[in-house]
Amino acid sequence: MKLLxxxxxxxxxxxxVNTVDQIRRFQKSNxxxxxxxxxxxxxxxxxxxxxxxxxNDIKCLSLIQNLGIGGAVQTGxxxxxxNGYDIAVQFDGDGQHDVNSLPDLIxxxxxxxADFTVGSRFxxxxxxxxxxxxxxxxxxxxxxxxxxxxxxxxxxxTSGYRAANKKTIAFLAKNYPTDYPEPESxxxxxxxxxxxxxxxxxxxxxxxxxxxxxxxxxxxxxxKVSFAIICASIQKREVK
Amino acid sequence: xxxxxxxxxxxxxxxxAAFVINSVTKKKMCIQYSLVWIVLSLALLVIAAFxxxxxxxxxxxxxKTPSNLIYLLGIIYLMLITFMQxxxxxxxxxxxxxxxxxxxxxxxxxxxxxx
Numbered sequence: 001m002k003l004l005x006x007x008x009x010x011x012x013x014x015x016x017v018n019t020v021d022q023i024r025r026f027q028k029s030n031x032x033x034x035x036x037x038x039x040x041x042x043x044x045x046x047x048x049x050x051x052x053x054x055x056n057d058i059k060c061l062s063l064i065q066n067l068g069i070g071g072a073v074q075t076g077x078x079x080x081x082x083n084g085y086d087i088a089v090q091f092d093g094d095g096q097h098d099v100n101s102l103p104d105l106i107x108x109x110x111x112x113x114a115d116f117t118v119g120s121r122f123x124x125x126x127x128x129x130x131x132x133x134x135x136x137x138x139x140x141x142x143x144x145x146x147x148x149x150x151x152x153x154x155x156x157x158t159s160g161y162r163a164a165n166k167k168t169i170a171f172l173a174k175n176y177p178t179d180y181p182e183p184e185s186x187x188x189x190x191x192x193x194x195x196x197x198x199x200x201x202x203x204x205x206x207x208x209x210x211x212x213x214x215x216x217x218x219x220x221x222x223x224k225v226s227f228a229i230i231c232a233s234i235q236k237r238e239v240k
Numbered sequence: 241x242x243x244x245x246x247x248x249x250x251x252x253x254x255x256x257a258a259f260v261i262n263s264v265t266k267k268k269m270c271i272q273y274s275l276v277w278i279v280l281s282l283a284l285l286v287i288a289a290f291x292x293x294x295x296x297x298x299x300x301x302x303x304k305t306p307s308n309l310i311y312l313l314g315i316i317y318l319m320l321i322t323f324m325q326x327x328x329x330x331x332x333x334x335x336x337x338x339x340x341x342x343x344x345x346x347x348x349x350x351x352x353x354x355x
Binding site for chain 2: 064
């Protein structure tokens with residue numbers, strides 16, 4: 001069994017080395033039964049991300065132009081599909097996600113209980129940091145909307161720490177939304193009868209750099225994502 | 241409808257057609273996208289030739305003046321074109337994304353083999 005950690009990175013020169021170092025330490029003391037591999041997807045960074053990766057011998061696939069988070073993550077899924085990985089895990093390149101939660105995240109997939117798992121900060125209250133108030137309100141709203149249209153109970157809908165099994169990798173390689181893809185893709189997966197499970201994981205505060213969701217864009221974000229969720233819920237199932 | 245207006249419409253139709261045909265022959269526009277503009281030119285010609293159509297449509301739709309009808313039809317037609325273009329842009333965005341992903345993956349594969 002081999003697993004690929006997909007690390008989308010856009011202008012993450014300050015974080016990427018630390019993040020990959022964490023992963024390398026994890027690889028050495030690998031407590032799981034799967035072989036853990038990683039790939040940085042450099043989304044056309046305008047800073048020295050690519051150079052930093054080369055200097056530190058980090059496996060990096062550079063997109064020839066910026067595609068946005070959705071296109072970058074999808075590239076990872078396509079790569080995982082083409083290279084026959086059994087599990088693909090989305091993992092932020094900015095150091096927010098704790099690789100030590102990986103065994104928990106992939107456990108339901110290994111046991112065949114789920115096709116897709118979402119790493120959540122909220123499953124058990126009080127554990128790990130809980131994000132800002134406004135962001136929490138937004139997440140609550142999206143979570144409710146998703147539950148309404150698809151019956152799926154997910155509390156941390158914007159989480160980018162997620163794992164997919166082989167079947168799901170093949171699907172996501174073909175179908176993945178472009179911007180702010182996380183909530184929408186969960187609904188599309190549910191709509192296509194994939195089994196989804198939420199798992200408690202550990203996350204850190206951002207070490208450096210900016211989140212992809214800035215405050216002035218948050219209104220656009222909420223409108224776009226809400227509309228995308230509704231569209232995804234009435235979309236026909238893929239026949240492919 | 242006055243004769244002058246009808247002549248003006250015919251001239252306008254000819255100008256539009258000339259522009260479009262010129263763009264197509266100079267490869268600035270592909271044929272499939274030029275058709276909507278040719279249709280516009282033809283519509284102008286038809287109305288200039290048979291103005292009765294406009295008055296008949298006005299009566300049918302309960303619109304008082306022919307100019308209002310022309311405006312309405314013009315706006316609807318422009319919106320239709322814009323809508324089609326949005327669809328085309330969306331499709332192209334998908335294709336460009338896929339191309340970028342494939343080229344980037346191929347490039348990555350090649351540099352790995354070189355090492």
